[in-house]
Amino acid sequence: MADEAKQVTARKRSDAQRNRERILEVALDELTRDPAVPLSAIARKAGVGQGTFYRNFPSRDELVLEIFRHEMTQVADSAAELLAAMEPAEALRAWMDRLAAHARAKAGLGEAMRHAMSATGAEKPSPAALIAAVRTLLAAGQEAGTLREGVTDEDFFYLIAGLFSIPVDERWQERSTRMLDLVMESLRVRP
Numbered sequence: 001m002a003d004e005a006k007q008v009t010a011r012k013r014s015d016a017q018r019n020r021e022r023i024l025e026v027a028l029d030e031l032t033r034d035p036a037v038p039l040s041a042i043a044r045k046a047g048v049g050q051g052t053f054y055r056n057f058p059s060r061d062e063l064v065l066e067i068f069r070h071e072m073t074q075v076a077d078s079a080a081e082l083l084a085a086m087e088p089a090e091a092l093r094a095w096m097d098r099l100a101a102h103a104r105a106k107a108g109l110g111e112a113m114r115h116a117m118s119a120t121g122a123e124k125p126s127p128a129a130l131i132a133a134v135r136t137l138l139a140a141g142q143e144a145g146t147l148r149e150g151v152t153d154e155d156f157f158y159l160i161a162g163l164f165s166i167p168v169d170e171r172w173q174e175r176s177t178r179m180l181d182l183v184m185e186s187l188r189v190r191p
Contacts, residue, residue, distance in 0.1 A: 071102050
């Protein structure tokens with residue numbers, strides 16, 4: 001009987017985590033497209049009830065802040081996954097694409113983020129995990145001999161700073177890809 005209760009509890013926790021992840025995924029898409037989208041529309045599209053939605057995110061501001069934190073964590077965590085599946089230089093380039101998607105979402109959520117931080121008194125989430133991910137990717141590439149020695153995480157972020165200022169329009173993808181390809185070429189070791 002106790003084992004059965006543990007299994008039920010584990011299933012409930014698993015379902016709750018899936019619901020939360022689904023809400024964040026849908027909210028990111030919807031709020032990036034339209035910052036004024038009703039929260040009820042996000043809940044409906046995520047396939048959860050109002051109670052589930054508000055239990056996870058009692059306010060729009062809390063939802064926006066959590067989307068941003070969640071996205072940063074996802075991007076940072078993907079560095080290790082990419083390194084496990086690819087050569088370091090290719091992993092860095094793929095990671096840069098994930099960072100670009102984060103930059104685009106950040107641009108779409110910009111006003112909502114400013115409002116959320118102002119309304120809640122929250123501080124901007126720390127980029128420490130992103131910085132650590134870049135350090136790991138650069139070190140792996142330098143160790144493999146495919147990325148230039150001496151390039152630091154600070155150098156990297158200065159190189160890609162323009163990514164965060166590309167206008168979010170129909171040419172955003174083209175512009176960001178070109179810029180990141182140029183950055184990657186500057187980081188590669190020439191044979």
